[in-house]
Every structure is written in structure tokens, then in C-alpha cells.
Amino acid sequence: MLKFVDVERDMPEKRSAEDxxxxxxEIYRQFADEKAKEQAARCSQCGVPYxxxxCPLHNNIPDWLRMTxxxxxxxxxxxxxxxxTFPEICGxxxxxxxxxxxxxxxxxxxxxxxxxxxxxxxxxxxxxEEGxxxxxxxxxxxxxxxxxIGAGPGGLAAADMLRRQGIQVTVYDRYDRAGGLLTYGIPGFKLEKDVVMRRNDQLEKSGVSFELNCEIGRDVSFAELRDRHDAVLIATGVYKSRDLGGPGAGLPGIVRAIDYLTASNRVTFGDSVPEYDSGELNASGKKVVVIGGGDTAMDCVRTAVRQGATSVQCLYRRDRANMPGSVRETANAEEEGVEFVWLSAPKGFTGDDxxxxxxxxxMRLGAPDASGRRAPEEVPGADWTAEADLVIKALGFEPEPLPSLWDAPGLEVTRWGTVKADFQTKRTALDGVYAAGDIVRGASLVVxxxxDGREAAQSIIDDLDRRASVPVAAE
Structure with missing residues (x-):
């Protein structure tokens, strides 16, 4: 170990932008065995491993680096x-x-x-590979x-933990494949879909039951789910897209990021996608403008490049240093020909049909706001127009109104619409109902x-154990 003085940092080979x-x-190739050992040996084995x-999961990183x-x-x-639960995905x-x-x-x-x-x-x-x-x-x-409820990373992580304890698990999801945003939100060049599908298959072989194409409140009521099971975990994530106003905001050709990415991922699965075939959710031959600066925006601009867009611009209201998306993903997008237009915010849209x-x-950055970030403010008289045949809104996600959708008025939510749940136990205001992941913390990272899913599973296990140990009162 401690070879960082003599051995320089080296990443796996990255395929050329043209390729x-x-x-x-995926754009990164696999480490060879010797290269993985060499790079792992650079770890300094810190006494306090930052x-x-x-790491949100507090992975034992120095230990498995040494073992490698x-x-x-x-x-x-x-x-x-x-x-x-999913190290191959987090990696x-x-x-x-x-x-x-x-x-x-x-x-x-x-x-x-x-x-x-x-x-x-x-x-x-x-x-x-080794089985x-x-x-x-x-x-x-x-x-x-x-x-x-929800077959995304939080729900699937909980399912894995619960099955390890022998508990019977059924996962309900509105889509036809499990995985949530891992399947339909994240493009294949970051996460190839066979990686997700083999994990879904492994969970099914472990005894997890999946009820897909099942929407709570439509195909089965929330009350019925509570009757069926000893506990219910809400892990729906957040899917309601933030919207843009302004003149022309309802014009055809302005689409949501989630719809655009889902269509693209379905095409890679070989599904028939009429909206893609018609060009509505297809960037081929178009001038594309993506609005937003997070990881979803990076996924959209890089997908548009692969679909054959003639130009791709990304508008973000702050500067590069204040962009919330991954620095690495931004660099990859620039290599592939994406133009980033910093300090730019949409005011409206032009067009007839x-x-x-x-x-x-x-825009320019003014004084810090309540979050401590310098707030963007408009520069008077400096407006301009970006040509666009397809505009993709990647402005983040908000929770859906679950209490009304599910006819569950007792399910308490915050002023932001996220489900109220205890930070440690993940319990909600409803007996036997737990919540975890983005539906509690807001749009966040897979990790x-x-x-959250693992912690919720442990809380459910503890509560079920406690319930089982309480003696039944004699009649």
C-alpha cells in the first residue's frame, strides 16, 4: 500500500468522443487485474478515512481497496x-x-x-463474472x-434486506420493468441496462415478488395494500417535473426530461415508442436546447448527441463553479460536443405551430441567498434568442400529491409535499407504514x-420482531 507517491492516479481507458x-x-472500459491492484495500492490507509x-453508505473503502x-x-x-446492496451500480x-x-x-x-x-x-x-x-x-x-411501493433503488434495497431475514416481499411499480430511474431515467452510456436487469432477476430468484404495471390508487388501493401486508414501505421517488412558465411555454416541441429519457431508454430495450418514431421525443436532426444544470440535464444533452442532434446547448442560470451536476459528466458532455451557456435563464419561447x-x-451572480449560494439576477437589456427545434426541461423533480392520489388523508406530508417520516426509523404517521428515499428527502442521489431503503428495512424488521415477541393475551 501507500504507493501514491510513486504511482500516479489512472482511470480506466475512456472511449474516444467520436467513438x-x-x-x-458505457464510455469507460474495465480495469485489467494488474491495473486495479496498482490503483487500489495507492490508498494511504488513513487512520480517519474521509x-x-x-460515503452515504459508509462503505469500508480502505479495507476493500487493500484486499484488491x-x-x-x-x-x-x-x-x-x-x-x-448494489455496488456494481454505485461504482x-x-x-x-x-x-x-x-x-x-x-x-x-x-x-x-x-x-x-x-x-x-x-x-x-x-x-x-465469477458467480x-x-x-x-x-x-x-x-x-x-x-x-x-416503488421498484427504484430504495425499494429494491429494502426488498433485498427483508428477504435476507426470510420476510415475504412484494414490490409494486407502475412501470413494466423494475428499477425505477435506474431502468428508465439513467441512460445506458452511464449504466447499461443488463446491469440493472440481472440484479432484478437475482432479487426475483431470491423470492421477491413483483407486481408491475400496477399503479396504486388505480389498480389497487392503498388501503387494500395495508390490509394485505404486515407493513408497507413507500419508496416511490419523485416523478413530478418542475415546470417553466413564460410566453410560449405550451408550444409543441417543449418536453419534460423524464419523458425524453424514458423514451430513449425504451428504444434501447427494443420497445416500440410511437413518440420517438414520430420525432416528438427524438433529437435526430434537431437543434436541441436543454434547460437545467443537474445530472438529469447532463443525461439529456448526452442522449441528444447520440440521437443525432445537429447542435446541443445547455442553458444554466449560474456559472460552472455553481453547477449542481457532476464535474466529470460535464467534461464528458463537452468532449462530445455539447455547448454550455452559463449565466443564462429562459424567459419565454418563440414559434407558432x-x-x-x-x-x-x-444573468449575473448577486448576493448569497438563504442557502448561501450567490443568487442569479437578470442583466437588463442583454436578452438574446437561442434557436431550438426541441427544448428539454430538466429542472428537477417534485413529489406527487400522494395523500389525494391514494385517498390516504392520514399520510402526513411536508410543505414541500414530501412524506413525513421519522429520520431514523422511517415510520410515518400511519401505523405500519414507512417511507424512504426521495419521497422523504426530495430528489437526491441513488446512493x-x-x-434509506436499507435503514427502512431494518426498522421494519425490528418492529416485526418486537410485535412477534409480544405474548397474545388470553381471551
Whole structure:
């Protein structure tokens, strides 16, 4: 270990921008065995590992780096799996530059961070190849059942934990495939879909039941779910897109990011997507403008490039330094030909039968707002128009009004519409009902959803155990 002084940081080979613009395959190649050992050996084995403390799952990163450097890959995988339900997914899509790698001690000393995400991906891909990832086989089956609403990362992480304890689990989801945004929101060039599908298959073989194409409040009532199961976990995520106003906001050609990305991902599955075939959700041959600065905006601009857009611009109201999206993803998008227009905000849209342009206000950063970030303010008289045949709104997501949709007035929500749940136990105001993930904390990272799902599962297990230990009163 401690080779960071002599061995420089090295990432897996990245496919050239020209090569990767034409497909939806992942852009980073796999580490070779010796290269993974070499890079893992750069870890300084800190007494206080900031990489671990800044990981939402508190993964034992230094330990599995050392095991990798020593060639003990089976042990490294077992250790990573102990704290992370989906390490092969986090190794691909976690913003390591903001979390573990961004807090690596040797990075602070000028030697370049350990490539933690790439090593994690190597460990878990090797585990799948070697057959070390096996379906869960609980030591004993239990009679209690739990219904989970939402087959995204939070719900699936909870399902895995519950099945390990022998609890019967049914996952309900409105889509025809499990995975949530892992399946339909994140493009294949960041997360190839067979990676998600094999994990879904493994969960099904572990005894998790899936009821897909099932929308709560339409196909089954929330009250009925509570009657069916001993506990219910709400892990729906947040899918309601934030909207834009202004003149022309309702013109055809202005679409939501979630619709656009879902259509693209369905096409990669081989599904028939009429909105894609008609051009409504297809960037081919179009001038594309994406509005937003988060990871969803990065997914949209890079998808548009692959669909054959003639130009792709990303408008963001703050500057590069204040952009919420991953620095790494922004750099990848620029390599692929995306133009970022900083300090720009839409004021309206032009066009008659369809959008042909975005009216853009030039912005500047003023005094800090309540969050501590410098607030953008308009520069008078500096408006301009960006040509556009397709405008994609990537402004973030908000929760749907679940109490009214599900006829559950007792389900308490915050003023932002997120479900109120205890921070530690994930219990809601309704008996036997728990909530976790984005529907509680707001739109966030996959790794946080996994943590929340695991914690909710443990809380459910504890409560079921407590209930089972209470003696039944004699009549």
C-alpha cells in the first residue's frame, strides 16, 4: 500500500468522443487485474478515512481497496456487499468526485485521488463474472409480509434486506420493468441496462415478488395494500417535473426530461415508442436546447448527441463553479460536443405551430441567498434568442400529491409535499407504514436512496420482531 507517491492516479481507458457518440454503451472500459491492484495500492490507509465517512453508505473503502491490492477479490466483494446492496451500480453512477474521491486525503496532498469508483466497479463486475453473486437464501422463512411501493433503488434495497431475514416481499411499480430511474431515467452510456436487469432477476430468484404495471390508487388501493401486508414501505421517488412558465411555454416541441429519457431508454430495450418514431421525443436532426444544470440535464444533452442532434446547448442560470451536476459528466458532455451557456435563464419561447427558439436572459451572480449560494439576477437589456427545434426541461423533480392520489388523508406530508417520516426509523404517521428515499428527502442521489431503503428495512424488521415477541393475551 501507500504507493501514491510513486504511482500516479489512472482511470480506466475512456472511449474516444467520436467513438461513443454513436451508441449508448458505457464510455469507460474495465480495469485489467494488474491495473486495479496498482490503483487500489495507492490508498494511504488513513487512520480517519474521509472517503468512508463521506460515503452515504459508509462503505469500508480502505479495507476493500487493500484486499484488491492483495488480490483478495472475493473478500473485497463480500465486504463491499455488506454495506451496499448494489455496488456494481454505485461504482458506475455515483458522483465520486463529490463524495468519496472528493474527500480522499491524498487528493488534498496533491497526489491525485484513488480511483475508488473504478475499483468498486471492477470488484463487483468480477464477482458477477465469477458467480459469487448468488440469490438470497434466508436461513428460515417467516410468515410476515411487506409491500413495497416503488421498484427504484430504495425499494429494491429494502426488498433485498427483508428477504435476507426470510420476510415475504412484494414490490409494486407502475412501470413494466423494475428499477425505477435506474431502468428508465439513467441512460445506458452511464449504466447499461443488463446491469440493472440481472440484479432484478437475482432479487426475483431470491423470492421477491413483483407486481408491475400496477399503479396504486388505480389498480389497487392503498388501503387494500395495508390490509394485505404486515407493513408497507413507500419508496416511490419523485416523478413530478418542475415546470417553466413564460410566453410560449405550451408550444409543441417543449418536453419534460423524464419523458425524453424514458423514451430513449425504451428504444434501447427494443420497445416500440410511437413518440420517438414520430420525432416528438427524438433529437435526430434537431437543434436541441436543454434547460437545467443537474445530472438529469447532463443525461439529456448526452442522449441528444447520440440521437443525432445537429447542435446541443445547455442553458444554466449560474456559472460552472455553481453547477449542481457532476464535474466529470460535464467534461464528458463537452468532449462530445455539447455547448454550455452559463449565466443564462429562459424567459419565454418563440414559434407558432412548434417551438423555434428560446428567449434567454443574461444573468449575473448577486448576493448569497438563504442557502448561501450567490443568487442569479437578470442583466437588463442583454436578452438574446437561442434557436431550438426541441427544448428539454430538466429542472428537477417534485413529489406527487400522494395523500389525494391514494385517498390516504392520514399520510402526513411536508410543505414541500414530501412524506413525513421519522429520520431514523422511517415510520410515518400511519401505523405500519414507512417511507424512504426521495419521497422523504426530495430528489437526491441513488446512493442515498439505497441507504434509506436499507435503514427502512431494518426498522421494519425490528418492529416485526418486537410485535412477534409480544405474548397474545388470553381471551
Amino acid at each position: 461513443r457518440r454513436d451508441d449508448h454503451h 472517503c468512508q465517512s463521506h 491490492a492483495e488480490g483478495r477479490l472475493r473478500e473485497a466483494y463480500d465486504l463491499s456487499q455488506a454495506t451496499n 458506475r453512477i455515483c458522483p465520486q468526485d463529490r463524495l468519496c474521491e472528493g474527500n480522499c486525503v491524498i487528493e488534498q496532498s496533491g497526489h491525485g485521488t484513488v480511483t475508488i469508483g473504478a475499483v468498486e466497479k471492477y470488484i463487483t463486475d468480477t464477482a458477477w 459469487w453473486v448468488q440469490p438470497v437464501t434466508p436461513a428460515q422463512e417467516r410468515a410476515e409480509s411487506v409491500g413495497i 412548434s417551438v423555434i427558439g428560446v428567449k434567454v436572459a443574461k 442515498w436512496a439505497i441507504r
